[in-house]
Amino acid sequence: MTHILLTRPEEKSQQLAERLSNMAIKSTIQPLLALEAIAVSEQQLAMLESADIVLFVSQDAARFLHALKPELAKHSRCLAVGKSTAETVTELFNKPCASPLVETSEGLLAMPDLNNVASKQIVLVKGKGGRNKLAQELKAREAIFQPLAVYQRLANANLNDAMAAKWQANGIDAVVLTSNASIDSFLAIATNKTWLSQLTVYLVSERCVNYLQEKANVKHIINCQGADNDSIINAIAGQHKHQQSHAMEQEKDITAKSTISEKPTSKAQTTSNSASKAAVAKQSSSGKAIAVVALLVSLTAVGGLGYCYTLFQQQKNFLVKLNNENNTLAEQIAQVNTQALALKNQNQQLQSALSAQVSEAELALNEKIAQQLHAANQQTPELNREEVKSLYRMAEFKALVQNDYLGAAAMLARLDVLLENFPGTQQARAALHQDIQALQAVQTADVEGLYLKLSGLIANLDELPLNMVVLPEEADKVDPQALSNNVDDWQSNLKRSWDLLVDDFIKVRKRTAPIEPLLSQEEQALIRHQLRFYMAQAQTALTKQQPAIFSTALQQAQNVVNNYYDVQAANVKYLNNQLSELHARPLVFTPEITFNSAAAIKELL
Incomplete structure (x- = not known):
């Protein structure tokens, strides 16, 4: 068994x-095996929210995923390897799930949903390891394949x-x-x-x-x-019937052999009975007892033959019944195959009809789109006057109020793009381009750059050297060796000789003007503070857009540098040059802007 x-x-x-x-x-x-859940990150579960197709390999995969309470995309399509798995997915996630007729990876890959999957995001919900064929084939079909292992199989301890x-x-x-x-x-x-x-x-x-x-x-x-259980049961049932049929055939062979071997014995027994009867006829005195024994033996032999015949008939009837059942099963299988073939042909016809309907629908849709495009091209576009007025007013606001001339030019450029699709706007567009060029050519003072430049110069004022003393020119030198030839000049000649003698020990230089005294600490601080004040005043005038005060402050600062600082020092020269450059630069804060396109836009509206 x-x-x-x-x-x-x-x-x-x-x-x-x-x-x-x-x-x-x-x-x-x-x-x-024992099944154990695997830790799944939020990032892995997030793949399901954007997946186009979700594949389930088993009921366990569906159950372990459902325990994580994921969010499946509404547009996603669910497929399962087997029918039971598909029913479990539908029950747990309340989403329709399809499965192939052949419940294998090959059958799943043959489904129409997996034919054109290029650039589609597919998530395979499975156990750890396995299903490499699915991954290889879907990647070969240029799908974005992402496995999601939610459980693992462990050997039973x-x-x-x-x-x-x-x-x-x-x-x-x-x-x-x-x-x-x-x-x-x-x-x-x-x-x-x-x-x-x-x-x-x-x-x-x-x-x-x-x-x-x-x-x-x-x-x-x-x-x-x-x-699934149905497939396993059918396979076991088929094998079980095959084994029973084989056992019956073996038993039939054994029974047939035993019947053949018993027939000679019966004949021998019959001969023995005849001989016994003859002996009884000759020996009547002792024949009664022997006759009874012979009769019993004969009856036993006949009963044995009857039982064997009955058993043989039962086995024969069972084999006939079994053959009839096999024939019926073969007929049913043939009918099922015929129905399957008919369903296959019907499916092919439906697919052909569906393809034809899709082609007709696409053709009709393309014709309708072409007609609508043609009708749209025939229609004359209508200018949105409120949009034109809004863009023009925004350009004026940016130029005249915010002093954002590039922003105003951008607004006029957007207005030009709007007008280019409408006839009769060439004159207005020409005037707009004239204003755009004028706005882009405006150069205003770089207030921020100038302010930062002055800040950099002010930060280095403490390092500038002051002019501490001014030495006058030396008096004309007299040649100490020049002696007078006049005898009356003997005293001066003696003095010059004495000066020449002591010149190597003491030198005295004479100046043509008195030497001015050194600056005191308070005076130095006041001079540096005064220079810093003038440059800070220039910064303030710059932020308040006062070009006259800016120029005067720079001039005063330059005067302080020339009068009290060492103008021969390199850093003082650099400061002096920078102040001269800033003083010479013209400052334009609010240039006069006139929109030449105002009349053309007003006429257009």
Whole structure:
């Protein structure tokens, strides 16, 4: 009798076990994996808010994601690998979810929603690891693919080699494995290769089949073509019927052989009975007892033959019934295939009709758009006079009130762009361009730049050297060696000789004017304060737009520098040059602006 090991989580395995019990198939539940939630960041969940398509690989993925309470985009399309997963997604997220007929990654990729996914954002909700084919194929289709792992599979800590030996002792001859992770966990403890090679392994996809064939030598592998309970039940039922049919054929062969071997025995028994009867006729004295014994033996032989014949007929009737059921099942399968083919043809016809309708709708829409564009081009645009008046007044306000001449030019440029789409505005636009050029040519005083420049000069005033003393020119020098030839000048000649003698010890220079005294500390402070005051006054006049006071203050500051500072020093020369440059610069704060376009705009309005 078939005994199947169910390895999915307890709840799912219990549902499958109940259905197997109704089919008189024994099962044992032993989950191989434990599911554990994975920490998911807010940034990862935010991907769902902008996703175009959300893919779910299992019911567990849907449940673990729902526990995080994410926000799915209203426009997003939900797809699932299997029907059960799609129903779970619809129930949890209240959104429609579609699934393919073939519940595999290949079937999901064949869905129309995943045909044209270039530049679309796709989020795959799954467990940790696996589903590499989906990722590779969607990236190849130029989709923006983003995996979102919400749980991970961990091996059951209670599994060991002794448990695998217990399974073998209990007569388990089949196992259901639903993922590559469960295959790894099962093979880790199923170390008996002989038992493993005799097992019937039910897998849920071609991907799992290939993975198991690479990992172990298993001879009996059945692909259920889906991970839902219906697919697994159908695969087990088909295999169970096949095993029963094979067992019946073996039993039929054994029965036939036993019947053939019993026929000679019956003949021998019949011959023996004839001989017994002859003996009874000859020996009447002792024949009664022997006759009774012979009769009993004959009756026993006939009863045995009748029982064997009855058993043979029952087996024959059962085989006929089984063949009839197989024929009926084959007819049903043929009908299902015919219906599937008809549905496929109908689907192709619907797709063709839908494509034709879409093409017709696009053609009609393009024609309607072309007609509307043609009608719009035929219409004469109407000038928004209030907008023209508003832009022109804004330009005047910026130029005459805010002194923002570039801003006024920008307003007039916007007005020119507005007028270029309307006929009869050439004269007004010409006047606007004249005003725009005039406004862009206005050069006003750079008040901020001049103010900062004066601040820099004032900061260095304390480092300027003052002219502390003014020495007069030396008196004309007399040649000490020039002696007079006049005898009467003997006294002067003697004095000059004495001066020449002591010249090496003491030198006395004579000036033509008296030497002015040095400046006192108070005088130095007053001079520096006076220079600073004049330059600060120039700054104040600059901010108040008073060009006359600005020029006078700079002139006074320059006079102080020339009278009291060392004009030969480099930093004093630099200050003097800067003051001269500032004094010579013309200051224009509010130039006179006249809008030549005023009359043209007034006439246009």
